[in-house]
Amino acid sequence: MFTGIVEATGIVEQITPKGTNVEFILSCPFTQELKIDQSLAHNGCCLTVVEITDDKYSVTAIQESLEKTNLGQWKEGTQVNLERCLKFDGRLDGHLVQGHVDQTGTVENIEDKDGSYQITIRHSEDGGFITVPQGSITVNGISLTVAESGEGEFKVAIIPYTWEFTNMKNLQSGDIVNLEFDIIGKYVTKLMTKNAIL
Structure with missing residues (x-):
């Protein structure tokens, strides 16, 4: 974890x-x-x-x-x-991440916001993997907050510290990134799909 x-x-x-x-x-x-x-x-x-x-x-x-x-x-x-891995004797600063990549996404656009960066990422519309505004998403192992969410894509805002301290600064349009969707969201989606079938 x-x-x-x-x-x-x-x-x-x-x-x-x-x-x-x-x-x-x-x-x-x-x-x-x-x-x-x-x-x-x-x-x-x-x-x-x-x-x-x-x-x-x-x-x-x-x-x-x-x-x-x-x-x-x-x-x-x-x-x-x-x-x-997480030690259970401190604060949980990000969100619960399993380290199990769900799928990869493609960097569509990187926008310099004069102090931060906004990255648009496209992903497969599986149905089991969704994002919601202000929800959590893991991109290349980084816990991020979804700024905007659309069909098959989402946007995240990157603060200067994260940009400099991680490999985010090396990304370019077209690059492939690892995605792990929020574990709670995955369970809720699975339950909703199962109930809809019943």
Whole structure:
């Protein structure tokens, strides 16, 4: 379980295909604090630390993760948003995030608002994944508030701190981002759909 509050960014150092899986070696500011078998969100996708060597660590992405996320587009040098799992002894600053990417979205537009940035993102109209104004959405592992919501798209406003501290500043129109929709919204949508069928 995560909160969508990015702790730091890491750098993809090496990519090695292993059958249908891919091993990623990354470096980050808190590598020395990691432990084998620890869950770590990478752009919102929960991956398990499998090896630690000096200032680098390894994770493995299986085929399902590669198909559902933007991990398959990573290259050596890619900057990745990182968050360690939630500790239940502090404040919940973002919202409840599972680290399970629902689908990817496409950046349609990035608008400089002279002090903040507004990003428009399109996504598949699945029916099970919706956004609502002032609701929560996770984009590349970042807990954000939906500013506007439409059919198959939404807008989020990015404050300067989030823009500078995460990999948001690297986004361009056409880029693919990982999306995790609000867990409560997903359950409500599922229940409403089930009741409508009954």
